[in-house]
Amino acid sequence: MRVDVNAFVGAYPYRRLPGASVEGLLHAMERTGIDVAWVSHLPSVFWRDPMAGNAWLFQATASSPQLRPVPAVHPGLAGWERVLGEAADRGAPAVRCDPLYYGIDAAGPEMRVLAAACGAARRPLVVAVRLEDGRQRHVNDRVPELAAAAVRALIRSDEDVRLVITHADRGFVEEVHFGSTPEEAARLWWDVSWIWGPPEDQLETLLGTIGVDRFVFGTGQPLRIPESSVAKLDLLELPPGQRAAIESGNLAQGLAA
């Protein structure tokens, strides 16, 4: 079983993106052996009300059991609490928030309230460090990348919140993990999409120093081709149990909603 916690559907405003439809995502999943994908609505990351994309997301994923909707929550807009309830009703495995794209402080009071609400609702919160390589972003795409300090602040803000951080590189992961207590770090999961594999030893090192149980499989598709995350695990030749833990076991054990 391979579960991708970091997938999107829909158009991207800054470049043409093949395979951004639901059908395209399903095709890519079949191509790369991904059984289940946690899916967010990409266009609404950039909307003033990103929650307005949730209805489309629920509808688009309803007929495909291998797609699990991850609706957006904007804690600065009235009514955001309803999304958490709806997420539970719709079987969403998590909710997501992209605070810097929404123009709110990533560790400010609104995010802390959201973190606490997610903790109380037993719903993991997905947050992305970035969507694209900072060197190639569109000249008008000036949203800052998520700071490691913000993740440390969020995980400390509520003792029940669980965070899934996507698109983090080795330095980011290490800074947050070793800047947190063991109890805090045990409520953080990292997707592997932005961590370098062989011949560099970054992913291998992290699996050894931080622990296999902290990592989950993610791709960032269709912004990135999903073959990348599969290839880095294939090259590592992990013991089957470790590979299974990253690809699905850690989700089942630690992130079940």
Added chain:
Amino acid sequence: MLIDVHAHFYHDRTPRADWRERNASRLEAGRKIGITIHVASILGSFGRTSPTYFPSPPDLEYGNDALLALAHDHPDAVRGYVTVNPNYTAHACAEIARCLGAGMVGIKLAASRRATDALLDPICEVAAKRGVPVLHHVWQHRRHDWPGQEASDGAELCALAARHPKVRFILAHIGGGGDWQHSLAAIRGGPGGVPNVYIDLSGSGVDGGMLEACLDAAGPERLLFGTDLTIDTGWAKLRYLERLLPPRELELVMWRNAASIFPRGAFPAD
């Protein structure tokens, strides 16, 4: 057959204490994914005693010697680009002669001098005379100067290529960061485009749509498989292309295009 046109190795005078492990890891990862030949370069001391992109002549010689030694130790797997700094014209030309004479098969230009600068001309003239390709480091769309390098972008490399139409240039790491669409537009150019520029697919970037855009800009006849620092991303792109291209065109990208631009006899199939 799979030729990686953009590989790097390290040596004992680079900042990496794990240089032996990284070299071994590259060869091992290459074996796993089926790389037949790593065409590699070593950029001087990679910053230890002179800047990576402005390597000193002694560091260049040490790095090139280390690469020659690796190629000697792994004659079935490693070939070399001779790395030079165009600011030292006489040294660069002598180093090219020395290293090509010792078996290297191409020239590596990093970012010591802008591609539009006349100081690159003597090096390109040697490349034309010796029939070897030039792998040129590229920052995809350089909107300003970046610290640590006098980088060139695709448009600047294409200007150099237009001045030296007999030389085959490899535009480095289209997935290596920066706006690759800017580079692809430069390669596509006006009528006829810039036919002597090839795209190296290496780099950690695995953007959706990038490979389709490369094919659209240059066709499979001018794409070259490469990895740079990350073999995992190179393998990912290869896997993606396996679904995108018919076998004949995939072979072009995997090795036939490379075999056609490097000197005859550089690879086992020649």
